[in-house]
Structures are given as structure tokens and as C-alpha cells.
């Protein structure tokens with residue numbers, strides 16, 4: 227078995243799972259939902275194998291170029307989704323979250339992404355690479371959960387205002403789900419993105435903070451979620467305004483992750 | 498409270514400040530920082546002087562950005578301290594005189610009647626609360642009793658710990674900015690450098706570059722020896738991601754290079770007149786040698802990575818020997834007979850473009866320069882604050898999000914052999930879980946009677 231066959235297989239299972247999730251949403255048959263869940267779990271298991279094979283084939287962490295990164299981010303998002311299903315007992319979000327996962331997988335599969343593994347430059351040869359990237363991306367995956375919940379919140383509350391319901395999702399539940407996802411994502415992002423990032427920068431470059439564009443954008447992302455928490459907890463904002471902050475916060479996280487590499491130059495430009 | 502303090506006590510001010518700092522930080526990522534004035538002129542034209550005057554080109558150390566961070570710190574301190582006092586009172590000297598109407602006004606409060614005396618209900622309630630790990634505070638009245646069960650109270654201080662940690666990190670940043678010492682040492686093999694403000698020196702004993710099979714650099718390794726009072730104290734091979742630490746100083750493998758200015762070159766001279774009698778000459782960049790009694794060779798310039806700029810002027814694109822070239826002039830009895838660039842990678846270049854009337858052809862056969870390793874030295878007293886801040890911030894976040902305080906207020910009233918129990922729970926988060934716990938406590942109380 228090779229990663230290059232396992233990856234498309236993973237993608238296939240995720241596509242099948244989404245098909246069942248959406249069928250369940252539109253036919254309101256719970257059974258289809260459970261089939262979807264099962265397919266995601268099989269896909270996730272194959273994805274784990276793909277990542278392990280990639281690590282063995284390349285000899286280093288499976289997130290050092292854009293293709294690997296996208297695959298790993300998709301993996302984190304599925305993990306966050308499975309955790310969210312277990313912890314929040316809220317399955318209706320999964321269909322929409324899978325759309326994001328599929329977008330990431332499709333981008334990774336596109337011919338634009340060079341797939342061959344290259345050896346690591348000296349600065350990346352560190353176990354901090356594992357800790358820094360994986361914890362940060364898991365944090366961002368929970369931000370993705372909040373992002374999807376917030377978009378659905380805006381749709382659901384608009385429908386409720388018109389006296390309709392939106393595929394039996396209640397806006398109130400979506401709003402609290404978004405907060406609970408941020409409450410998991412924020413500490414993870416702080417630990418992986420800021421704390422481990424500073425520790426590693428200090429080990430590799432001799433300074434914990436260099437105002438490199440990628441560092442600054444992590445800080446900006448962090449500020450957005452600090453705003454989300456404070457407006458909510460201290461000023462009692464809920465609903466629409468909260469949802470918008472969670473949406474913009476995730477866009478900032480995406481920009482930190484992808485945009486900075488392509489659009490701004492700095493120390494981090496090899497990753 | 499003065500209006501100044503009131504302004505800085507508000508979370509609204511904090512939100513405005515965070516938004517301004519965020520926007521400023523974004524601007525700093527769009528304008529490249531700390532480049533030369535020429536580069537800004539090229540990029541932004543007439544706007545360049547304005548950007549520089551507004552300190553947008555070194556934004557993160559500009560006066561106004563630091564002022565914003567200062568205001569933010571002030572805001573954080575005042576806001577946290579003002580809220581801390583009532584919180585401490587609430588946690589350590591809780592209010593126990595709740596009245597029935599007060600309790601009933603709370604959300605999800607309930608009233609239950611037990612047909613047993615108050616003392617009995619009280620004893621059972623205490624033991625049940627203990628089994629749920631609640632700490633109990635109580636106050637006895639004439640025919641009533643108030644009881645407060647609480648747990649995970651330290652969670653109330655989670656946000657304060659986070660805020661304190663952010664202050665520690667800002668203090669660390671300030672300390673680094675003011676008191677850190679950094680320098681780059683370019684060391685040749687065998688060379689020693691004393692470290693400023695210290696009583697020791699470091700010597701480079703070996704420097705190697707390791708390559709992957711495909712030729713890409715795998716690692717750079719410098720063996721450093723610390724010498725103190727003429728004694729060798731310790732020796733360590735430093736590589737990227739593995740610095741050496743000695744007496745608060747850290748030594749990092751940061752870069753490497755060659756002294757191309759003093760490159761040693763080997764030049765072959767072929768004469769069209771005397772075939773088969775090549776001369777090999779060793780010469781240093783910038784120097785002249787005389788080989789035949791009247792033949793003088795002068796190397797004017799050596800570029801390790803020769804390219805031409807827009808104006809067709811030669812320069813070196815990098816410090817790597819990708820396209821080494823030397824500009825050589827040969828004179829015989831004061832008369833120039835050859836002058837031109839020699840390329841080590843393209844030895845035929847000279848032959849294909851011989852000087853119009855030059856009887857000679859030259860070849861740059863070999864080149865070498867001594868390699869040096871660049872070691873970044875840093876002593877940063879701010880890092881202690883930073884790491885403490887990092888630990889506290891994680892601790893604070895864990896407390897704030899996952900150590901949610903729970904309080905349950907009970908009021909027992911004795912009514913002719915029977916007991917009326919008023920209950921209400923208070924939690925800032927995860928209220929449903931507390932409601933469930935209260936249900937369980939009450940049902941086990943009911944079973945016991």
C-alpha cells in the first residue's frame with residue numbers, strides 16, 4: 227500500500243459519507259445519518275493509514291508542503307467533527323462540515339499541488355514541528371466547527387425570523403455550539419500556535435518572536451477569538467454579531483495558514 | 498473613581514484597543530519591515546517618505562505601536578484588578594444570609610417539603626454534598642439554616658490568570674527589547690572570539706555541511722569549545738535546532754559563508770605561440786603576480802555567483818559558488834594583452850571569445866576560499882517571563898473553560914416537624930450539567946428519608 231492510493235480512497239469515503247449525511251438531512255431519515263457516520267469513520271481510518279505511510283515514505287512529519295498540509299488539515303477537521311459529534315451530541319452539523327473537508331481534499335488532489343515529498347530543510351528538523359503544527363491545526367479545526375455552526379446560525383435565524391425552520395437546526399443550539407467549539411479551539415490554538423511556536427522559534431532561530439508575517443497573523447487570529455470571547459462573556463453579545471466574529475476569525479485563521487505563504491514573505495516561507 | 502480609571506476599566510475600551518492593534522498589525526504585514534530606504538522608494542515612490550515618517554516601515558517597534566501596547570497593558574491591569582476585589586470577597590467570604598424570596602427569584606430554583614425534622618435533612622444533605630465533592634459553608638438561624646455547597650471555585654480566577662499571563666508576556670517582550678544582547682559571530686575553523694560582557698570565549702573547532710543524496714543541504718554543524726581563563730570548559734556540536742547554552746548565553750548555528758574577497762584562484766595560461774607549455778598560476782583575489790619575467794597577472798574581482806544586472810553590470814547573486822567568475826588582466830611589459838571575465842563552469846568561454854589581438858587564452862581552473870560558520874549569540878533576560886507567561890496562560894485557559902465553578906444554595910426551614918427545602922444552583926457556564934447534578938442530589942435525599 228502507498229499513500230498515493232490511500233489518499234484517493236480516503237477522499238472517496240468522505241464523498242460517500244457526505245452523500246449519506248445530506249440524504250439524511252433532506253429525507254429526515256436518521257438511519258442514513260448513521261451510515262454517513264460509519265463511512266466517515268472508515269474514511270478517517272484510511273486517512274490515518276495514509277498519513278502513517280506518508281511519514282514512512284518521506285521520513286518526516288506529514289505536513290511540510292501544501293499538499294501534505296491540506297490533507298492533514300482535512301484529517302484534523304474530521305477528527306474535530308468526530309469529537310464534536312461525541313461531546314456535543316449534535317450530528318446535523320456534520321454534513322456541512324464535510325463540505326469543508328471535501329473542499330480541502332479536492333484542493334489537495336488538484337494538479338496544482340506538487341505531491342512529491344522533498345527532504346526537510348535544516349530548520350524544520352525538530353520534534354517541535356510535530357507539536358507546533360499538529361496542535362495548531364487541531365485548534366483551527368475546532369475554529370472550523372465554530373465557523374460552520376456560525377454560518378448555519380445566520381441561515382437558521384433568518385429562516386426562524388420568517389417563521390420557517392432550517393432542516394430542524396435550532397439557531398439557539400448552533401449559537402451555543404459555536405461557543406463550545408471556540409472554547410476547545412482557543413486553548414489548543416494558543417498552545418500550538420503561540421506557545422509551541424515561540425518555544426520552537428527560540429530553539430531554531432534564537433528568538434521567540436520576530437514579527438514575521440506568519441507570527442503576526444497568528445496573533446491577529448488569536449485577537450479575533452479574544453474579541454469573540456469578550457464580547458460574548460462580558461458584553462453579552464450573542465447570535466448574529468457573535469457569529470460574524472467567528473466567521474471572520476476563521477477566515478483570518480485560513481489566511482494565516484494558506485494566504486501568508488503565498489502572499490507575504492518572511493521566515494516562515496518554507497512551510 | 499476618576500474618569501480616567503473608569504475609561505480604562507471598561508471592556509469596551511479593551512475591545513476598541515484590540516481592534517486598533519489588530520488593524521495596525523495587519524498594516525505591518527502588508528508593508529515589508531526594516532528594508533532599505535532605496536527599496537521603499539522603488540516600491541512606494543512618493544509615498545515612501547510618508548510611510549517612513551509614520552514609522553510604518555518599522556511598525557512593531559514604532560513609538561505609536563508601543564504606546565498602543567502600553568495602553569492595552571494599562572487597560573488589562575486596571576480591568577483585572579477592579580474585578581478581582583469583589584471576586585475574592587465572593588469566593589472567600591461568601592454571603593450566607595439568603596432570604597427565601599431571593600432564592601426563589603433565581604432561575605430554576607425549587608421548593609421541596611420533607612416530612613422529617615430539619616436536623617435530619619441537614620445531616621443527610623451534608624453527607625450527600627460531601628460525596629459530590631462540594632465544600633460546605635453554613636449559617637444557623639432560629640428555625641432555619643442556610644447552606645452553601647461549592648466546588649471548583651478556582652475557576653473564577655481563570656480569566657485573571659490568563660490576563661496576568663498576558664502581562665507577563667508583555668513584560669518579557671519589554672525586557673527583551675531593552676536588555677537582550679545579540680550578535681553574529683563569523684568564525685573560521687580554529688578561530689576564537691571573546692563574548693562581549695562575559696568572561697569567556699568560544700572557538701570553532703570544526704564546521705561541516707551535510708547533504709542529502711539529491712544535493713540539498715541537510716544540516717550545518719559547528720563544533721564549539723568554550724574557553725574560560727585559558728581552560729577549555731566544554732565542547733559541543735551545535736546544529737540548527739540544537740543550540741549550545743552556557744552561562745545565560747545561547748549559541749545558534751545561524752548561517753555560513755566563504756571569504757570570497759580573499760579567494761585563492763588557480764589560473765591556466767595558454768599561449769598561442771608556445772603550444773603545450775601551459776602555465777598554472779596561483780593568485781589571490783585582488784592581487785598581482787609576475788610569472789614570466791615580464792608577464793603580470795592581476796585578478797581584479799571574483800564573484801561566486803556571476804550574473805548581470807539590468808544595466809549589464811556584473812554582480813554576485815548569492816554567496817554560493819554557483820557561477821564563479823574572475824576578472825583578470827594580463828600585461829606584458831606594461832602593455833595590456835588580455836582583460837576579461839573567466840568562468841570556472843565554462844572554461845571554453847575564453848577560447849570562444851578571445852581578445853581581439855590577444856595571443857593568450859586563460860582558464861579559471863580552481864577556486865577556493867576559507868569557509869566560515871555564522872554563530873548567532875543571544876542573551877535574553879526576557880525569556881524567563883515569556884515561559885512563565887506561557888505556562889500561566891495555559892493554566893488560566895484550562896481554569897476558565899474547563900474548571901467551571903458550581904454553587905448550590907440551600908435554605909432549610911423547620912415547619913412543625915416538617916422541613917421545607919429551597920434550592921437554587923449558580924454556574925456561569927454549563928448550567929444544564931449543574932441542573933442535572935442538583936436533580937441527583939435531591940433524589941438521593943428523597944430516598945434517604
Ligand code: HEM
Pocket residue numbers: 449452455456459460505506507508509510511515569572573576577580653655656657659660663894897898
Ligand atoms: C488578547 C488579550 C486577552 C485575552 C486572550 C483574554 C482572555 C480571556 C479569557 C480566556 C477569558 C475567559 C472567557 C471565558 O470564560 O469564556 C477572559 C475574560 C475576561 N476578560 Fe479577557 N483577555 C484579554 C484581554 C482583556 C482585556 C484587555 C480586558 C480588560 C478590559 C479583559 C477583561 C476581561 C473580563 C472582564 C473578563 C470576564 C471574565 C471574568 O472576569 O471572570 N480581557 N479573558
